[in-house]
Amino acid sequence: MSDQVTLTLDGALGIITLNRPEAANALSTDVMEAIIAKAQAVGRETAVRVVILTGTGKHFCGGADLREARQDGNGLERRRRARLGGELLRALRAIPQITICAVEGAAMGGGACMATACDFRIAAENARFAYPEIDRGMNLQWGGLALCLRLIGPSRTKQMVGSGDPYGVQKLESWGFVDEVTAPGEALDEALRWAERYAGKPPLALQMIKESVNALSDALDSAIMHMDSDQWALTAQSEDYAEGMAAFREGRTPHFTGN
Numbered sequence: 001m002s003d004q005v006t007l008t009l010d011g012a013l014g015i016i017t018l019n020r021p022e023a024a025n026a027l028s029t030d031v032m033e034a035i036i037a038k039a040q041a042v043g044r045e046t047a048v049r050v051v052i053l054t055g056t057g058k059h060f061c062g063g064a065d066l067r068e069a070r071q072d073g074n075g076l077e078r079r080r081r082a083r084l085g086g087e088l089l090r091a092l093r094a095i096p097q098i099t100i101c102a103v104e105g106a107a108m109g110g111g112a113c114m115a116t117a118c119d120f121r122i123a124a125e126n127a128r129f130a131y132p133e134i135d136r137g138m139n140l141q142w143g144g145l146a147l148c149l150r151l152i153g154p155s156r157t158k159q160m161v162g163s164g165d166p167y168g169v170q171k172l173e174s175w176g177f178v179d180e181v182t183a184p185g186e187a188l189d190e191a192l193r194w195a196e197r198y199a200g201k202p203p204l205a206l207q208m209i210k211e212s213v214n215a216l217s218d219a220l221d222s223a224i225m226h227m228d229s230d231q232w233a234l235t236a237q238s239e240d241y242a243e244g245m246a247a248f249r250e251g252r253t254p255h256f257t258g259n
Contacts, residue, residue, distance in 0.1 A: 012195075016039065054191070103129075121178050124169070125184055129172060
């Protein structure tokens, strides 16, 4: 499973690559644990000054792997599994170096969350971001709601997360969600140019700036967002969740009742 997530070190640059293109780089448990391990490993590399997160294939990341059973085991086991995504985003957020996400194609659900956990987002014109959890009958978890909110504000977060619709990069660039748009196939090249710029800055000062900015912007997260995995546990027991997941598997429009 180790080849599904790779870490490449090249002088001042580290590149974490999702390498599961046959599944749109979907986030299975093994993949999430591998990303956490790579994020922690690159954070210990003091020679590395910039980290790029990207994916192979047509899409950056299709989100959580819904083929994995998440409801087996007792309540304690399910609760611990539900918290893995939050650990993933915190691991990315905790990388001390500047982080840049290079996105081609789709960044859905957990994929969009990972992009927002990075410092900057470079996206190709054909990229699209979405939080489809609402149409599966569940809340957005992993602490991803707070990350989106800080980028685009309350109203636009409610639009994006509450609708579940895919959003193109032209609108998202104007909102501040995406930092730069490139031609298709050139997101990684542009991310490398950004990396070169920041690799030339004094790393001690830059990393302290990043840490302080994140501490200020994330100040309330631990007091509020720690409950989102438990909110998922609640929604996962609802009839609407069962309907949303069945509709997704069957390729039809879900009918929600509020139960």
